[in-house]
Amino acid sequence: MKIIKSINNNIVSCIDDAGSEVIAMGRGLGYATRAGQVLEETRVEKIFRMNTQTQTERMKELFASLPEEQIELCTHIIAYAKETLNKKLNQNVYLTLTDHIGFAIRRLQEGMEFHNALYTEVKIFYPQEFAVGKYALSLVRKELHVTLPEDEAASIALHLVNAQFDTSISETLRVTQVLHDVMEILDGCKELALDPASPYYDEFIIHLKFLALRVFSAEPETRPEENFVTLIRKTYPVEYACADKIIAYLETQSNHPVSDEKRAYLAVHICRVNQKNEGEKNE
Numbered sequence: 001m002k003i004i005k006s007i008n009n010n011i012v013s014c015i016d017d018a019g020s021e022v023i024a025m026g027r028g029l030g031y032a033t034r035a036g037q038v039l040e041e042t043r044v045e046k047i048f049r050m051n052t053q054t055q056t057e058r059m060k061e062l063f064a065s066l067p068e069e070q071i072e073l074c075t076h077i078i079a080y081a082k083e084t085l086n087k088k089l090n091q092n093v094y095l096t097l098t099d100h101i102g103f104a105i106r107r108l109q110e111g112m113e114f115h116n117a118l119y120t121e122v123k124i125f126y127p128q129e130f131a132v133g134k135y136a137l138s139l140v141r142k143e144l145h146v147t148l149p150e151d152e153a154a155s156i157a158l159h160l161v162n163a164q165f166d167t168s169i170s171e172t173l174r175v176t177q178v179l180h181d182v183m184e185i186l187d188g189c190k191e192l193a194l195d196p197a198s199p200y201y202d203e204f205i206i207h208l209k210f211l212a213l214r215v216f217s218a219e220p221e222t223r224p225e226e227n228f229v230t231l232i233r234k235t236y237p238v239e240y241a242c243a244d245k246i247i248a249y250l251e252t253q254s255n256h257p258v259s260d261e262k263r264a265y266l267a268v269h270i271c272r273v274n275q276k277n278e279g280e281k282n283e
Contacts, residue, residue: 001039006030007063011071013056014039021056023048023063025075046075048094059095066102073143074098077136081160084135085128093163100159101140104152115151118173121180122154125209129157165213175212178253182208182246186270189242193275200272207269211262215250221259232264236271243267 001014004021012030016022024039025046050056063071074097082089107114116122123130133153141147162172186194195201233240243266247258 001041003033003035003037003039005035006033007060008068010068011063012039013060020049021053023050023056023059025071048091050091050095055092055095062095062099062102066098069144070102070105071098073139074101077101077132077139077156080135081129081132084132085160085164087164089160089163090166093159096162096169097156097159100155101136104148104155105140105144105146108146108148113149115149116154118158118176118180119151119154121176121183122157124183125176125179125205126157126161129160130154132160133157165217167213167217171216174253175216178212178216178250179208181249181253182212185245185249186242189238189245191238192242192270194270194273195275198273198275200269204269204273207266211266212250215256215258216254218254218256221257221262225261229260229264232267236267239270239274240264240267242270 001016001022001024004013004015006012007023007030009031010027010029011023011025012033014022014024024044025048026043027045029039029043048059050059075094078089078093078097130153133156134150136156137148137150137153158169158172158176162169165172167175186192194204198204240263243263246266247263251258
């Protein structure tokens with residue numbers, strides 16, 4: 001790889017063997033270097049290959065504007081997230097999350113503090129990502145001596161969700177708000193009594209989350225299993241009616257049709273956490 005320019009003492013932009021521009025990080029990589037110099041690849045600790053040249057330009061501008069310790073810290077957080085979540089993250093997360101954390105720190109230093117209106121929903125629907133967010137806050141506090149508000153754990157979590165599903169942050173926020181509304185619809189189904197202590201409750205929440213994400217991403221519908229749908233509708237009429245309300249709301253918000261099969265599967269998940277249904281079974 002050949003160096004194009006030094007961004008800071010530890011980061012340079014380069015041309016790789018395929019002729020693509022990449023950003024390389026390593027201790028002292030950018031110190032006393034010049035354009036055209038061959039990069040000692042044994043000194044490279046991390047290479048950033050962005051999806052587009054526009055993203056690469058934004059990344060270079062961002063890295064040039066931030067303290068080196070912030071960039072290294074964010075890279076550490078993302079590595080921790082990949083290992084902890086065991087999920088593939090879109091390369092763009094290095095840009096979006098680093099930018100967000102840098103902005104959050106500046107905002108705090110300027111005396112501005114914002115609250116995440118979806119804090120509770122993020123804790124419920126994305127507990128693993130929220131835990132990574134909490135870890136990130138503790139690392140910022142330890143390494144940078146900056147105490148960010150706990151709401152930032154939820155904001156960091158949303159960026160990680162966004163990176164997993166390759167959606168925009170606005171779409172992730174929208175889905176999370178919809179999930180909040182879905183919980184209100186469930187609360188309005190008076191024939192139900194959801195049991196958070198149920199061993200199936202976490203599975204139910206995960207099903208809701210992925211259902212919403214798939215509906216908003218316009219995932220192709222499979223051919224419905226008519227016999228299965230009919231059986232669930234007859235066996236669990238209360239749960240199916242509630243599932244129907246939720247699906248109707250998701251269709252309205254996403255402007256995408258949802259199959260009756262998804263209604264039936266949602267009804268089954270509702271049934272498993274319906275305390276009233278359990279009571280009837282035990283009588």
